[in-house]
Amino acid sequence: MKRFVIIDVETTGVSxxxxxxxxxxxxxVVExxxxxxxxxxxxxPGREIPPFIQSLTCIEATHVETAPSFSEVAxxxxxxxDGAYxxxxxxxxxxxxxxxxxxGAGYPPFQGPVLDTVELARISFPTADSFRLSQLTKQLDMNHQQPHRADSDAEAAAQLLLQIFHRFASLPxxxxxxxxxxxxxxxSDVSSLLHEWLENHPDEADPLLEEYGGLVLRRPADDESVTEEKSIPSFEEFYTxxxxxxxWCKxxxxxxxxxxxxxEMISFIHEVFNDRSFGLIEAGTxxxxxxxxxxxxxxxxxEHNCPVVISTHTVQLQEQLVKQELPILNSLLPFSFRSAVLKGRNHYLCxxxxxxxxxxxxxxxxxxxxLSKAQILVWLTATETGDVEELSLASHSSHFWNELASDSFSCNSPKCQWFARCFYQRAKRKAKKANLIITNHSxxxxxxxxxxxxxxxxxYAIIDEAHHFEETASEQLxxxxxxxSLLHFIxxxxxCDGEGLLAKWLVTMPELDSHLLTEAEDCGRNLKQDWYELFALLHxxxxxxxxxxxxxxxxxxxxxxxGDDWVIINDAVDRCSFYLQDWIDSIGKxxxxxxxxxxxxxxxxxxxERVxxxxxxxADLLKHPVPGxxxxxxxxxxxxxxAVYVQSKPVDVSELLADEFFHGKDSVVLTSATLAVNQQFQYIIQRLGLEDVPVKTKIVDSPFQWENQVRLMVPTDMPMIQKGENAYIEAAVMHIHRVAMLTKGKMLVLxxxxxxxxxxxxxLKELLADDYMLIAQGVQTGSRTKLTKNFQQFDKAILLxxxxxxxxxxxxxxxxSVIAIVRLPFSPPNDPLFQAKSNRLKEEGASxxxxxxxxxxxxxxxxxxxxxxxxxTDKGIVIVLDRRIVAxxxxxxxxxxxxxxxxIEKSLDELEIDISNWL
Structure with missing residues (x-):
């Protein structure tokens, strides 16, 4: 009989x-x-408990002062x-x-088998949003009343372990x-447990699964059955x-x-579609x-038996549409419909x-x-889409996913043994039958x-988050x-005498002339050396x-x-170009x-083909740069x-959007919470190339009671930015610190x-007390999602x-509670793309x-x-530290x-009173 001891400790720190x-x-203990x-x-612990740990765990000095030492309970x-996991x-x-x-207490360390429930949960539940214990227990409907308390955490981890065991035992x-x-x-020392589950495995097969090519896959569900209604009400009748x-809606x-x-918006979009015109809608939060x-x-x-494409900028909104909005739509409409999700093929597992x-x-x-392989094996028994967005892969697995993702070079031929089960092909087939195709700008x-x-x-198309459409076009081009980019191919x-394809072919393909193999090796070596020198020069x-x-x-x-100092780089580019073609030719032989x-x-x-x-x-970036x-x-x-990245983007994409996208459509509606400037749409019309098509515009106001929910404050004692950046930063930090002390954090600083x-x-780090959590983009991590989750986890947190x-x-x-805007968000004047667009406007005589x-x-x-x-129900303050907004x-x-x-324009002393009263 196996015994499992599920342990949790709270500590004064991490070392x-x-x-x-x-x-x-x-x-x-689980048996x-x-x-x-x-x-x-x-x-x-024989030492003080830091304030941050007290805040996190709610364990204070009074809890531990008469408690035993570790050596007493060891x-x-x-x-x-003894004898347990x-x-x-x-x-x-x-x-x-x-x-x-x-x-430290004079005892030998534990050296028995170990199980990590984070690792095992990653494998068992590969689609979980998070593997934090508090998040997992919520997702799995388990009781976990006091996160960051050892007794509650141990109980929750024990419940989780039993769910993990149940999931493993039910796998094919x-x-x-x-x-x-x-x-x-x-x-985790999981081998003996796996053998036990295999020995006790029932023989009956799951009809929802199939074994094919050495993998267990979920059979795709039948296509959505759509009832062809004999008659459906007109839009006007349904709307009224x-x-x-x-x-009825409730x-x-x-x-x-x-x-x-x-x-208003529903009616307006129907009108735009009916008139086969183009629509711009700013819809407030x-x-x-x-x-x-x-x-x-x-x-x-x-009504017109033609698909409508719904495009979003972010995958998150795409997911929200599918999981939350389409089920609501289905409950409202007087007819059934088919929907499909299409993403770039790198989202799909090959x-x-x-x-x-x-x-x-x-x-x-x-x-x-x-770990990622184990996660994918379990995921394949559940997924019908093969979309990586369903997966929470092991950290640092993005490179491995790139090795597994479908790509334009992957086999598209029906002769491929996986073609009928290919997730990407399945998504394309589903889209052909869909009324609504949910996709993204890219x-x-x-x-x-x-x-x-x-x-x-x-x-017909709806472009949501449309303020990103121009930027995405620029990214795509x-x-x-x-x-x-090239080194990993080399x-x-x-x-021939090391690792890689040449060494493999030398052994497995004796018919190949060894001189051809060594020629390819020599060309690759020459190229590698000059490629290194080129990027060192670029750096x-x-x-x-x-x-x-x-x-x-x-x-x-x-x-x-x-420029004069580009001449030496041009020489290096020419050498690389020569050796690159030489290498490609040798591989061709x-x-x-x-x-x-x-x-x-x-x-x-x-x-x-990939090389x-x-x-x-x-060639496009460095040898023959493309005009425009x-x-x-x-x-x-x-x-x-x-570590050098060579980039290029077109200066203007409006003509391309006009000719290649809008020109081929009967009607496109573009919407966002931010499209209008001074209640006008002229800026976005010009940027998107919509000047020569019939455009209808509408601003739909937010239903929020802004005057009762928000105060916008401008401190009059902030220096102007022109006085010097150092003085401005110091003053901004002092203002942020003083406001944070009043609001107990809960502040986003932009x-x-x-x-x-x-x-x-x-x-700020030097000014803040230990019980404040300071989280900064690019300092802890670059991931917006992780930073936001960390921010929400702590009571007194400031996010930069x-x-x-x-x-x-x-x-x-x-x-x-507070958003602090440090500077008005003008693009840096020396940003390459902004500079190029500015120069073009100057040439046209515009400001x-x-x-x-x-x-x-x-x-x-x-x-x-x-x-x-x-x-x-939200309420808060926006503090703009940049006085140019009023000056x-x-x-x-x-x-x-x-x-x-x-x-409200006042000194910070006066604003502090207003903030306290308001919040």
Whole structure:
């Protein structure tokens, strides 16, 4: 009989070596899937408990002052652990601390089998949103009343362990056998448990699953059955009798709120579609715009028997549409409809690639790769889409996913053994039958540029988050190259006496002339050396000529191809170009020498195709730069000498959008919370190339009571930015600190410069008390999602963010009370793309400030302002530290673009009183 001791500890910090000690110890014993024993004690650490730990755990000095020391409870702990599994959520931490305490008390460390419930949960529940214990217990409907208390955490981890065991025991036999092959490289000692589950496995097969090609897959569900109704009401009839009937809507939508703006928008979009015109709608926060465009879109698709494409900027909104909005739409409409989701093919797992990776397991494979394989094996028994967005892969697995994802070079042929089960092909087939196709801007625009190979032909579209449409077009037409773009291909080919394809072919293909193999090796070696030298020169050039920093902390340098110091780089480019073609030719000779029936011949053709893509990008970026584009270098300041990124983007995409996208459509509706500048749409019309088409516009006001929910404050004692950046940062930090003390954190601080954020972070860190959590983008992590979750986890938290935090962040309720805007969000004047657009406007005799800088900044400002109020019950303050909003003539343009909120100009001393009263 196996026994499991599920342990949790609370400590004064993370390092025993630096004096941190356990302050609470708890465990739960599980035998035969039943909890048989529970234990909890506080422990006296012999030192103070830091304020932050007291706040996190609610354990104070009074809890531990009369508690036993660890050495006193060690014998009882060792007795219960004898012959048992040590189990913990993040076992590395708990076991390390327990063993350090045991050793310090003169006892031997625990050396028995270990299970980590984080790792096992990742495998068992690979689609969980988070693997934090508090999040997992919520998702799995388990009782967990006091997170960060050892007794509650141990109890929750024990419940989780039993759910994990149940999930493993229910997996198909073949899946368990495949996980068993990976088990040796996992942290958990799970092999004997896997053997037990395999021995007791029932023989009956699950009819929802199939074994194919050595994998267990979920059979796809039958296509959505759609009833073809004999007659459906007209849109006008449905709109009048149903959508305008509040009681009717309440019966179908939980927590329905009557929103006049939503009804306005539904009617307006139907009118735009009917007139085959184009529509621009700014819909304020809380309008309910998603449902407002889905209703007329569904009617249009059904009545005219043609698909309507719904495009979003973010995958998150795409997911929200599918999981939340479409079920509501289904409950409202008087007819059934088909929907499909289409994403870029790199979102879909390639089964051929995964099968190959699974069978090529090496003894020294990275832990993250092994764990990801185990997760995918379990996921395949549940997924019908193969979409990576469903998965929460092991950290640092993005590179491995790139090896597994479908791509344009993957086999599209029906001859591929996986073709009928291919997730990407399945998504395309489903889209052909759909009334509503949910996709994203990147795919819509890349599909236009690849002659509509992915999205079925359509004449009507809704573009949500439309303020990003121009930027996405620019990204799609942009190009990027870095040192590793080519290096990993050179390494993949390898050498004859080392590793890689050449060494493999030397042994397995004796028919190949060895001179051809050594020629390819020599060409690759020459290319590798010159490629290294080129990127070292680019790094040197970028460091010398850097214009500014971007939000990732990289230096940015615009390329002047006619500059004197570019001559030496041109020479290096020419050498690389020569050796690159030489290398490609040598590989081509190898391909020609292979037998026609050889499987390697197809593989090397695929290899050459991918290398040629890099060669074409290299030529466009550095050899023959394309006119009408801006080229620049980005450098990781803390990276190696080759950490250089060569980028290019078109200066203007309006003509391309007009000719290639809008021209081919009967009607397109573009909507966002931020499209208008000073209540006008002229800026966005020009940027999107809509000047020559019939455009209808509408502003739908937010239903929120802004005057009762928000105060906009401008401290009069902030210096103007022109007085000097150092003085401005110091004053900004003092203001942020004083406001944070009043509001107990709960503050989002928005910067326009990563450099200013970093300097402010250092100053704030020195001022804040230990019980405040300071979280900064680019300091702890670059992931917006992780930073936001961390911010919401702590009571007293301040979050510092740059450009990506000005929008798309949703922190409702009491978690966010204050937004501080450090500077008005004008683009840096030396940003390469902004500079190029400004120069073009000057050439046309227009004002870059009025036509570009100001409208851009206003739209960004509106996005930042909109982070504060996400629900009708939210309340808070926006503090603008940049006094130009009231002192400069153009400042009124920012204020006029906002909802009607009270603007208060006072000294910080006076504002502190107002803040206290307001909140």
């Amino acid at each position: 025993y070596a630096k004096g941190d000690r356990i302050i609470q110890l708890a465990f739960v 035969n899937t039943a909890m048989t024993n529970r234990y909890m004690t506080y422990l006296n 014998p009882d702990l060792l007795e219960v652990l 040590f189990v913990a959520h993040n076992a590395d931490f708990d076991l390390q601390f327990i063993n350090a305490e045991l050793t 036999k073949l899946t368990l056998q495949q996980i068993d092959k990976l088990a040796g490289q996992l942290k 009798t149903c959508m305008k009937n509040e009681q 019966e179908r939508i939980g927590e329905y709120e009557n929103r006049p703006g939503q009804l 809380g309008t309910g715009k998603t449902l407002a465009y889905l209703v007329p879109a569904a009617f249009q698709a059904k 089964l051929r690639k995964f099968s190959s990776a699974l069978h090529n397991q090496s003894w020294n494979e990275s832990y993250d790769k092994t 795919l819509v625009l890349s599909d236009v540029m690849t002659d509509h190979q992915v999205i079925p032909k359509y004449r 942009g190009q990027q190259l870095d040192y590793h 390494n993949e080919l390898g050498s 040197q050039h970028a460091e010398k000529n850097a214009d500014n920093y971007n939000e990732r902390g990289r230096t940015v340098t615009t390329i002047d191809f006619h 190898l391909k020609d020498a292979m037998k026609e029936e050889s499987s390697e011949k197809g593989m090397i053709a695929f290899f050459v 040629q893509t890099v060669a074409d990008t290299f 584009r801006i080229h620049w270098l980005e450098v990781d300041t803390k990276g190696p000498r080759q 910067f326009t410069s990563y450099e200013m954020l970093k300097r402010s972070y250092q100053l 963010g740059t450009s990506s935090f000005w929008e798309g962040v949703d922190i409702p309720g009491n978690d966010l 870059p400030f009025m036509k570009l800088a100001l409208p851009q900044a206003i739209l960004r400002f509106k996005q930042g302002f909109g982070r504060l109020i996400r629900r009708s 400069a003539k153009y400042g009124k343009s920012f204020l006029h673009s906002l909802p009607a909120v009270p603007v």
